[in-house]
Amino acid sequence: MKLQDLGEFGLIERIAGRIQPGDGVVLGIGDDAAALETSPGRLILLTSDMLLEGVHFDLAWTDPESLGWKSLAVNLSDIAAMGAKPRHFLLSLALPPTLSLDFVDRFIQGMLTLAKRHRISLVGGDTCASRSGLVISLTLLGEQLPAKVIRRAGARPGDRVYVTGTLGDAALGLELLRRGEREGEAIRRQLAPEPRVAAGLALTEAGLPTAMIDVSDGLLADLGHIAERSGVGARLELESLPLSPCYRERAPAVAADPWHLALAGGEDYELLFTAPPGQEKAIAALLQGFGTPVTAIGTITTERWIAVLDADGRVYPAPNPGYDHFA
């Protein structure tokens, strides 16, 4: 069998299947971050993301500050999706010898600007020369009390499904970049996403989410991860999906199906979570305090699939969910 037959998630399952659960491992492979009980009553959350030139970013259209910002932001988003507080991070860089020192300075500057905003610090890592492109690998450590951490597992039939912000903008931005545009709201969302750290913590401290994940692979794929881990399904209300003015204006010209990027586009780094029915007002009020819009977009079901329903209650032919690196 080849990697492309197995797929990214198949490979992860294959590796996970060969691991003996270790001492103090509360959550291993299969959530936004690993959770380790290194001292009684206290969890360390650990997450890693690797970004490769030519795969995750293109130096033709990202500025170094945004790249540094985004490299940290995608990890902050994972910690936010656990309802944890980010603390420290390690940065490993493989740098092509042709890269200017000015680029590296500005990259670090973008990263440290976001780090300062979240009061976290760079504590170590690794540097080496790369013979091909730039490689960025970042590991972020967070903290939370064991009883408070929000997993992907935990969604129950009847729970409402919520998402912060708007969907599809980052994927739209990528498409616009490919078409030669360099400015605008969607492009800003693609290049320098704003992780929902304060919102994730506030929801968790209020004990509201039953399951949570960040939208990195795309709405359908990430809701699929919650559904799979929770042993449930979901019904999504197409007309409820939160779309930005920019998306409404530009998406129809970019994709044949105007809902496609909102349903299957990745990298929005919004929080996708479930909560018991009747909490809609409490959730909206709580997140309003952080200037974070939130929308109820569906309901958890006992079925084992995700159905997307249009305004007339008919099943909408949903696109293939998400992005598989090896497919």
Next chain:
Amino acid sequence: MKLQDLGEFGLIERIAGRIQPGDGVVLGIGDDAAALETSPGRLILLTSDMLLEGVHFDLAWTDPESLGWKSLAVNLSDIAAMGAKPRHFLLSLALPPTLSLDFVDRFIQGMLTLAKRHRISLVGGDTCASRSGLVISLTLLGEQLPAKVIRRAGARPGDRVYVTGTLGDAALGLELLRRGEREGEAIRRQLAPEPRVAAGLALTEAGLPTAMIDVSDGLLADLGHIAERSGVGARLELESLPLSPCYRERAPAVAADPWHLALAGGEDYELLFTAPPGQEKAIAALLQGFGTPVTAIGTITTERWIAVLDADGRVYPAPNPGYDHFA
């Protein structure tokens, strides 16, 4: 200025200089691992290493099991050099689509064999496709009590300098691989190094080392790191350097200077440490229990340089220390 003018260590200093020390950061950039006080009285040690195809390894001569083993071993060696106990690790992999699943399986197998030996567990990470070579990034977490952790800083004038095992074998092995050889002790040391985890912990529990590092950049470079952090210098006794029978037999034919690889060759992953005078017998007896040879090779001085003296007490013209990724 260009990266190659600044050099690898210049770049690290440059980044470190822009960081505000964070809450709970006991040791940031500049030691074998970062030390974080996440709960009172308990330190988390964190280290990352990135390995790139074509830079750190060559698939023409490494088997997948050894590559998986070595990727974890180099991180274990960093935790060993802090005198800490390794616990959990994250693995990020960027895989070329042409790589076979069999390769990945054997790579994971090699890594998990070493993990099992040290009772540590893989808890998460990231996977993606690579458009160029294979990239491996590993982050290892360890634990130790704050009072026990051994830093690079701490060596005092008069302390003796010790090293475990033998020196130069891994660099010799690399040279033999380049010349087409595929078997033998030196090649085994290069492809699948044995990190000195138990020895590092035992020395630390006994309170013996004043400073410690692992030999990854080469003896002179790594002793240089201890000297710089401790604000001291050292005198090395050339004839005391521990050399393997294989090294004695093969090194003279490989390098013009038979001492070169022992002094400046990297990747031995032995422990290099300093201890107060008069502890030589206690150290040898302690490490004998782990089957780990140890040799006193010099003395810490108040001078700010490292002098290498030959059998007649004359200064030996030492090679340029270590490996700089950007030089």
